[in-house]
Amino acid sequence: MKHLLSISDLSKEEILSILELAEKLKFERQKRIFKEYLRNKSLAMIFELPSTRTRISFEIAMLELGGHALYLSWNDLQLGRGEPIKDTARVMSRYVNAVMMRVRNHSTIEEFARFSSVPVINGLSNLEHPCQILADLLTIKEKKGRLDGIKIAWIGDGNNVCNSLILAAAKLGIRIDVACPEGYEPDSDIIKFAHSVGVFKLLRNPKEAVMNADIIYTDVWASMGQEAEREKRLKAFKDYQVNENLLRIARDAIVMHCLPAHRGEEITDTVIEGKNSVIFDQAENRLHAQKALLINLII
Ligand code: CP
Numbered sequence: 001m002k003h004l005l006s007i008s009d010l011s012k013e014e015i016l017s018i019l020e021l022a023e024k025l026k027f028e029r030q031k032r033i034f035k036e037y038l039r040n041k042s043l044a045m046i047f048e049l050p051s052t053r054t055r056i057s058f059e060i061a062m063l064e065l066g067g068h069a070l071y072l073s074w075n076d077l078q079l080g081r082g083e084p085i086k087d088t089a090r091v092m093s094r095y096v097n098a099v100m101m102r103v104r105n106h107s108t109i110e111e112f113a114r115f116s117s118v119p120v121i122n123g124l125s126n127l128e129h130p131c132q133i134l135a136d137l138l139t140i141k142e143k144k145g146r147l148d149g150i151k152i153a154w155i156g157d158g159n160n161v162c163n164s165l166i167l168a169a170a171k172l173g174i175r176i177d178v179a180c181p182e183g184y185e186p187d188s189d190i191i192k193f194a195h196s197v198g199v200f201k202l203l204r205n206p207k208e209a210v211m212n213a214d215i216i217y218t219d220v221w222a223s224m225g226q227e228a229e230r231e232k233r234l235k236a237f238k239d240y241q242v243n244e245n246l247l248r249i250a251r252d253a254i255v256m257h258c259l260p261a262h263r264g265e266e267i268t269d270t271v272i273e274g275k276n277s278v279i280f281d282q283a284e285n286r287l288h289a290q291k292a293l294l295i296n297l298i299i
């Protein structure tokens, strides 16, 4: 049994085979072909934080694979009244075939996974967002025709999505330059690891990062749980906006954002709606990538 708490829980070969299956499932869906790989299988989805894409894409993925997904908000479970995570994990894994969780603290999902007898999938924590990255890699492969030799420029906060993207880049040999203000760097262990692999550069200047980039990726300046720091962050990140001037430096880079976006902050409306944006295809790919992941983990 395997969990996906971090993108680094998957080997390079596993990631590539998930992407291959995702492409096949996407193609079949376009032809309205649905195969019930997960007939009679169920997925519990526990949310401690809100979600649009993660919730819907997992729920529809299970439906289209012939299985069932349960949406469980933290406060509607006994967890909200203080039932221990280790009890919830042991009980829940007797009912369902996998659990997907979105949690405030990464340690919560680690504890759940320790006591779960079924696969646990990280649907976002403060540390990582591995499911997002599977969809992103699928999108890059689709749009650029390859993953080899790609250069990504991450502009803005060194957050959960950035951490997982760096780990995936290190695994796949993709180059990633992160431009962020001082104090907003990615996780220090992840930086250390990425440096040891030699694919990563930490920069302060966004213009330097986007030079020769194939992908420009950004995300919100204040993630869920950081709402109180919003004003401080707006100031710290004011020179880190993905706008047309920045895009011009990179020439034909595609623009990615995991969404939800704050137009006028980390990215402009013109860039989101512009011809270089692949943001909505990227959001769609959550569905295809997660179907492939679920098949891999559950069967
Ligand atoms: N990108 C992403 O995970 O979106 P949601 O927060 O809507 O699930």
Ligand code: NVA
Pocket: 124, 159, 160, 161, 219, 220, 222, 223, 224, 258, 259, 260
């Ligand atoms: N970094 C963002 C991603 C949302 C999908 C957050 O954690 O809120």
